[in-house]
Amino acid sequence: MPMAVRFKLNIEDNENVLLSTSRNFLPLRHAICAITLLNSGMKSRPELIAGSFQHYDQAITACRSLSPSASPEAVFFLHFILLMYDIACASQRWPEDRSSWSLHLRKLASLAHEPAGPSVSRLKAYLSWYILLLDAQAGLAGNSEAGHYTRAFLENGRSLPVWPISPSHQKVLSTPESMDEFLKVHKLSLITFEMFAEQSQASLNLRRAFRERHIGLKERQQHIQDLSIRHATVWQENCPPHMESQEDEAAPSPDRRIIAGTYNFARLQYSVLQLHLHTSMYPYQRLDGDLFAVEDTEHCTYIINTVRQSFVYNDRENHHLAHALFLAGAATKLPVEKSAALMMLQEMEHAGLSGAVARVRHVLELVVREQAKREIAGGSADEVDWIELSQEHGLKNVVFGM
Structure with a gap:
């Protein structure tokens, strides 16, 4: 949760909200122990994984028999941690199936609009949107377990609590002017999530229709073009003009860091959104033509440069960039950018939940190798669909870094 950590949304009254909540809610304590042990076990201490499974199983058992009087916020945190656990395990071949995505996403969707206590509602509000992005990205990667939370959002007014204006003892920004400016870029970020x-x-839907041959070439091309134009229009209408031309300050104020960080996150996600739309909406999309070649080149370069900049500033919370870097590496036509994406993912492997970035790099290596094989054989890199290729190799398509 890079933005939550950066903005200290997980801290209230000088305490970690998740840890303080778990003191009075044993299932959450089991979930936190499970994911902590899993994280260490998958990185360097495999002997801890068995204990992680035990805590996970206890937390899952508790999920199925929770008291109606349990705090909705504590239950929300519980299902969030367990969802993260399942994502961390996604590409591992454990002897038992430990994927309960549907259970957690359905429960999180039902809890997202429950009122939160005044001291912790900022974190729950933030996580409500964070889960939306995770679920949407999982759906874009072709995961059949995903989509419950996203569909609930689309079917129920497209509204979730907004963390900057949620009740809290913790002040986010120092002046009303900063808050006004921040809310503009925060709105842009939420529009991008939508x-x-x-x-x-x-x-x-497109992938399903494509496989069932229910949609023709002209129809799917028109659908992509219409959506691309609409995205660009919405972005331009809501993006504060001065943000596009802002220059990095040598020593930005805390307020400026929050505002710029939120905008930069939204801007990166916009490039990811458009790049995915133009290349990966249905199997072998790029074989239908490269109508967006120039724009996609710009998006790939923007993503590569953004991640590179995070290294310049020694950003230790940059693992949320892994998904964008993966997509740019898979989509770019420039070998130097593919190499750069792989190198930077390797550098980022120290971060992220349970080696998530390492798995992203593994999938990208697979894609790049297959693209090279096709080109050597006289074909085209566009013949490689990264989602189809991942499924052929039995890999879960979870390519967002935690």
Whole structure:
């Protein structure tokens, strides 16, 4: 949760909200122990994984028999941690199936609009949107377990609590002017999340229609073009003009860091959104033509440069960039950018939940190798569909870094 950590949304009254909540809610304590042990076990201490499974199983058992009087916020945190656990395990071949995505996403969707206590509602509000992006990205990657949370969002007014204006003892920004400016870029970020939700469902539907041969070439091309134009229009209408031309400050204030960080996150997601729309909405999409070649080149370069900049500033919370870097590496036509994406993912492997970035790099290596094989054989890199290829190799398509 890079933005939550950066903005200290997980801290209230000088305490970690999840840990303080778990003191009075044993299932959450089991979930936190499970994911902590799993994280260490998958990175360097495999002997801890068995204990992780035990805590996970206890937390899952508790999920199925929770008291009606349990705090909705504590239950929300519980299902969030367990969802993260399942994502961390996604590409592992454990002897038992430990994937309960549907259970957690359905429960999280039902809890997202429950009122939160005044001291912790900022974190729950933030996580409500964070889960939307995770679920949408999982759907865009072709995961059949995903989509419950996204569909609930689209079907129920497209509204979730907004963390900057949620009740809290913790002050986010120092002046009303900063808050006004921040809310503009935060709104832009939330609009981007909403576009992700729409596109995720559209992609699942397009892939299904493509396989069943229910949609023709002209129809799917027109659908992509219309959606691309609408995204660009929405972005331009809501993006504060001065943000596009802002220059990095040598020593930005805390307020400026929050505002710029939120904008940069939204801007990166916009490039990811458009790049996915133009290349990965249905199987072998690029074989239908490269109508967006120039724009996609710009998006790939923007993503590569953004991640590179995070290294310049020694950003230790940059693992959320892994998904964008993966997509740019898979989509770019430039070998130097493919190499750069792989190198930077390797550098980022120290971060992220349970080696998530390492798995992203593994999938990208697979894609790049297959693209090279096709070109050597006289074909085209566009013949490689990264989602189809991942499924052929039995890999879960979870390519967002935690």
